[in-house]
Amino acid sequence: MPKKSIRTYFPASLFASSLVIGMCSLAIPYKWWSVKGGWKGKILNDSSFIFGLFLIGTLWIFHFTFGSFKRFFFVY
Numbered sequence: 001m002p003k004k005s006i007r008t009y010f011p012a013s014l015f016a017s018s019l020v021i022g023m024c025s026l027a028i029p030y031k032w033w034s035v036k037g038g039w040k041g042k043i044l045n046d047s048s049f050i051f052g053l054f055l056i057g058t059l060w061i062f063h064f065t066f067g068s069f070k071r072f073f074f075v076y
Contacts, residue, residue: 001059001060001063005059005063006059009059009062009063009066010059012058012062013055013058013059013062014055016054017050017051017054017055017058020050020054021046021050024042024046024050061075061076
């Protein structure tokens with residue numbers, strides 16, 4: 001991926017990741033899901049997904065679908 005694309009889409013990817021972090025933090029009091037291992041397991045699982053696959057995947061999706069809402073809608 002070109003560095004220009006990373007600089008362009010990284011803020012949007014961080015924003016999307018922060019929304020997912022907010023959803024994961026709301027999942028605790030509302031008991032939307034549970035994770036074996038308690039708090040340590042939940043923090044490890046959530047952070048490895050959010051700052052790993054989700055962040056990089058969001059960057060790639062924004063890079064390949066920029067300018068075409070139809071493509072973005074069907075991919076995301």
